[in-house]
Amino acid sequence: MKLSIILPVYNEAGSLEELYNEIKGELASAPFKYEIIAINDGSRDKSKEVLEKIASSTSDFKVLNFNKNYGQTAAIHAGIEHAIGDILVPMDSDLENHPGDILLLVEKINQGYDVVSGWRQGRWKGNFFTRRLPSIIANRLISAITGVKLHDYGCTLKAYRREVIQGTPLYGEMHRFIPAYASWQGAKITEIPVRYQPRKHGKSNYGLSRTFKVLLDLVVIKFLSKYMEKPMHFFGGFGFASLVLGFFSGAAALLLRIFNDVHFIRTPLPLLTVFLIMMGVLFILMGILAEILIRIYHEPRGKATYSIASKINFNDTPRS
Structure with missing residues (x-):
């Protein structure tokens, strides 16, 4: 078995080396091989240089540099298409997801689940009305509309069997709805608590505008789930x-x-x-x-939603 860890990166230069060292430390004794794929989504800071520095030290750290910023969904999509692992684990690159939880997700996959979604704990301390309550309402609304009940759709840290996620259409903000797509295809899904760590470097890339985009994409996937074929x-x-x-x-x-x-x-x-x-x-x-x-x-198109400027440590062609 091989694991592919997918890191969408946008202006995270301050956290990348620490994140890589933490992942390497947590997986040092893992009984499987792994690769790390970092997708530089048009960062304007020194992220590109830091990623290239890490990649020069090991062939298991691979880098995709986008021509411009395409968004987190496109970055995750590119990582999925270039991954060669049997289990795919996307996670944030800002250190808010704890690398130690990766093995917990993989353990659940090995118990027979197809998708394991993280549920961040302790994220909204002191922000009940301004952050936590809207998050609860949004997650319950998404769960009700999609029919897939999760507490934390916004958690990037998830684990997927390759065959479940392969070929999933991703655009807009739809990476967070992958569990719903997988469920409609008959996937077995579960959710486990994961640790949340406050951001150490940089600033959040999330804002109110993204919330509106998510709600619009929710309408789209509800339509697609019922009327895509007819x-x-x-x-x-x-x-x-x-x-x-x-x-x-x-x-x-x-x-x-x-x-x-x-x-x-x-x-x-x-x-x-x-x-x-x-x-x-x-x-x-x-x-x-x-x-x-x-x-x-439904006709074969093969047109990607992103453009790659350069690749590092990719000696194999993308697994199809």
């Missing part, structure tokens, strides 16, 4: 309902004209009828267009 069932349902309402609206206007002598221009029903019929036709056309796009989606 979007016409979604758009066509709205279209059919709109056409039916338009029919009843037109019938009501006609009955008022025949039996109550109410002229069409004296009631909004004719205008409502036209609007509903037009909306119904539009939804059905959108459904047809979505069906065409789905077929295009």
